[in-house]
Amino acid sequence: MKSIEWVAIYVLWLREMKRFVRAKSRVVGMLGMPLFFLVFMGLGFSNIPGLPGDIDYIHFLVPGIIGMGLLFTSVFAGLSVLWDKEFGFLKEIMVAPVSRLSIVLGRTAGNATTALIQGILILAISAIMGFRPNGIVGLGLAVVFMLLIATTFIGLGLIFASNMEDMHGFSLIMNFVIFPIFFLSGALFPIENLPEWIIKICYVNPLTYGVDGLRGALVGVSSFPIAVDILLSTVFSIVMVLLGAYFFKKSESV
């Protein structure tokens, strides 16, 4: 048996798409938090110390908020395996004659697509608030970064889901994993403002490079060279998805 079955990946992707289109409240719900952050932070701070180049805060903030939206949606999407477990559908997938890697890739493809749609929606809404991206090439590059961020954190969510029995640990993950990743990524303020020892933590945070890359692509200002951002984000993404697949395969689904 091949380890990658395209039909199975397509089926699982299509399933996510159908579910996404039918769940209007989910679309609105997942846009809510990033939009509030965008509007209230953007309005509240017109300027903060340490901004790179000569950009204003809103231009600094938008890539960070996109990263935030992708982070939350993706971890949650990775964890949604637990919902499938709860509602029994996971067993139906697990007895199908397809490799576990294909199952993970199919889910990841579907979830990454919905996350990407969300990222683009946030970008569109921020244009209303006066955000001006840095040309069409930058937009294309931004899409690449969005996909890398999404797959990285879907993988992370899957790692957690495969090691959890049910959703009980969710708030633990929310408070002790997702929020630190968010705040220590340079999404809201330049990480250079932080004390030296915390900056070191930021350097091992995948989202740091994702947000920095987005900022470089959309605004033209970044802490690291874009090539470094792309490289590290790609590595993080591949490692996380493969780790997710590994733990998923190991876990017993009943």
Added chain:
Amino acid sequence: MYAIRVENLTREFEGLVAVDHISFNVESGEIFGLLGPNGAGKTTTINILCTLLKPTSGYAEVAGFDVVEEKDRVRENIGVVFQELALDEKLTGRENLEFHAMMYGLRGEERRKKVEEVLGLVELYDKADMLVEKYSGGMKRRLEIARGFIHNPQVLFLDEPTLGLDAQTRRHIWDYIKELNRKYGMTIIITTHYMEEADYLCDRVAIIDNGKIIAMDTPQRLKDILGGDVITVEVEGDVERLLQCLKRQEWIKDTKRRDGFLDLTVEKGERRIPELINLSQKIGVNISYISLHKPSLEDVFIHFTGRSIREEEGEKNIRRGRKGFRR
């Protein structure tokens, strides 16, 4: 050829033995039942056979393939209907079937035809494009059964297929199961704790309790172990006199007296009742009460374990309630 071979299969969960060295074979084309109370190890056995759980020890083979070493080959050859619903409720019935068929490699025209065919068989044709969350419990079950056999598996597993359904729907589901077996010659393994379900559907039944198989045969032969029907009579007058008279009758295999009643073990009880009445009238003893009990698989279970399957129902419901509350 055997569709399923199981040898000394054992599964432990943290020291608790759920399945304890069971062995059985299922022939191709058979409807085979695992009958037992909840927690007896039926679902664990099914989960091992359909590759979702690893056995702790022992060997099992489905459609000729090892369930541990050749998982993918096993998966290609089985259909499973799990005890809990395993549908995507945000999809329509048709989409659930389509997606499933795609995963099992059915393509294009063949897939379309097959989806129509199974929808027709379980009579969900009109509701095919409704979201599954709008379906009733019986409809969901039918859809799952349709999905279980759409890819023509050699072996179909049904884990408590009629749990929680009303009597009429249950009858309906039984008919589909029989039809599948007859029309496609499909081997079907069914777990149940409903005696009448096992009795009605299964060619052979394994009675399972505490992880062990305690009896295995056709339903009829299992019931024959009990020796026949039981006629219970109550008399006005001289019980002893009737008893002495009955003991001389060849067709009465066993007599038992218990507080005012007589239990008589006979074959074809319904044909013996008139004879019994004639006899008692001849010797001048009046029968005031008479009843006939045909043995059920329940009686067989009691015979082997000393308790009834139904007694365990209450406990299970409590467990379920707790689980429901946790959600």
